[in-house]
Amino acid sequence: MNEKLLSELKGYQIVGGHSAVKTCLWLKKSLKDEGVCYKQKFYGISSHRCLQMTPALMCNQSCIYCWRPLELLKGFSGWNEPEFIVEESIKAQHRLLSGFHGTAGVNRKKLEEAYKPNQVAISLIGEPTLYPQLPELIEEYKRRGFTTFLVTNGTNPDMLEKVSPTQLYISLTAFDEESHIMLNRPPRSNWERILRSLDVMRNSDSRTVIRLTLIRGYNMDEKAVRSYAKLIERAEPDFIEAKAYMYLGYSRLRLRYENMPEHADIVEFASKLSRETGYDVVNESEPSRVVLLRG
Ligand code: SF4
Numbered sequence: 001m002n003e004k005l006l007s008e009l010k011g012y013q014i015v016g017g018h019s020a021v022k023t024c025l026w027l028k029k030s031l032k033d034e035g036v037c038y039k040q041k042f043y044g045i046s047s048h049r050c051l052q053m054t055p056a057l058m059c060n061q062s063c064i065y066c067w068r069p070l071e072l073l074k075g076f077s078g079w080n081e082p083e084f085i086v087e088e089s090i091k092a093q094h095r096l097l098s099g100f101h102g103t104a105g106v107n108r109k110k111l112e113e114a115y116k117p118n119q120v121a122i123s124l125i126g127e128p129t130l131y132p133q134l135p136e137l138i139e140e141y142k143r144r145g146f147t148t149f150l151v152t153n154g155t156n157p158d159m160l161e162k163v164s165p166t167q168l169y170i171s172l173t174a175f176d177e178e179s180h181i182m183l184n185r186p187p188r189s190n191w192e193r194i195l196r197s198l199d200v201m202r203n204s205d206s207r208t209v210i211r212l213t214l215i216r217g218y219n220m221d222e223k224a225v226r227s228y229a230k231l232i233e234r235a236e237p238d239f240i241e242a243k244a245y246m247y248l249g250y251s252r253l254r255l256r257y258e259n260m261p262e263h264a265d266i267v268e269f270a271s272k273l274s275r276e277t278g279y280d281v282v283n284e285s286e287p288s289r290v291v292l293l294r295g
Helices: 003-008 025-031 038-043 082-100 107-115 134-143 179-183 193-203 222-233 249-253 263-277
Strands: 011-017 019-021 052-053 117-120 147-152 167-172 207-214 238-246 280-285 290-294
Touching: 011 082, 019 082, 025 052, 025 107, 038 147, 038 280, 038 290, 052 082, 052 280, 082 107, 117 134, 134 147, 167 193, 179 193, 193 222, 207 222, 207 249, 207 263, 222 263, 263 280, 263 290
Parallel strands: 052 117, 117 147, 147 167, 167 207, 207 238
Antiparallel strands: 011 019, 019 052, 238 290, 280 290
């Protein structure tokens, strides 16, 4: 692991040679009874028992809206076994939680429960499908009683055919090949692979979600709505999350504050998408600027 990466990844616990864990903002808020993640509201998981991790501190794209330090995600020496990653990620979560014992306002009962995580969000940073033993990793978390949420950029359909998480997300920002090249900045186009992943999603046994990361000025106009509707028709996800790009981290080097939509913009976009797809708007979370649609 390179030194610069370690110093840049503040608040992360590095696990083995290529994985990491980080407690998310909503876990912290939930421990203090100050609110919960929209996924608790939408899907019933417990924010304070969610372990957020990645098995791949690396990515095959270079998205303009990525808040991670992309420039640093390079190099590692050999893959770790799934059992090791699961065990060590739970220990890493415990180390992160130990810092909350002295924090004022923490709900003690929730803190105790948090030491027994029962939900894993495989989505923290990088592209998880690059880890070759991802199916075994998911099964190992399940064996330990976890529900598993996998978030992918959709560039690895062959891997998606092999995994069975509780909930499978494909995160889309591009709505056609041209916007893919501009927004995801891949070394070469992944668009055909992304389309194949949408086909895999249609036949998946998992609960399926297409998450649209919406950036004002880039992917929110009428053409984008119509094009997303076609992709949704192809993938037939159970849910769509229309979510605002957040002006955070390293993305601020590439985008402007004005590119971050207001919640009202997302509500308006979701209602247009609803008309175009026939999906119903069923929930929303203003703090996270996200609207949920169900088919
Ligand atoms: S696919 Fe995800 S992790 Fe990779 S560059 Fe894009 S936003 Fe970042």
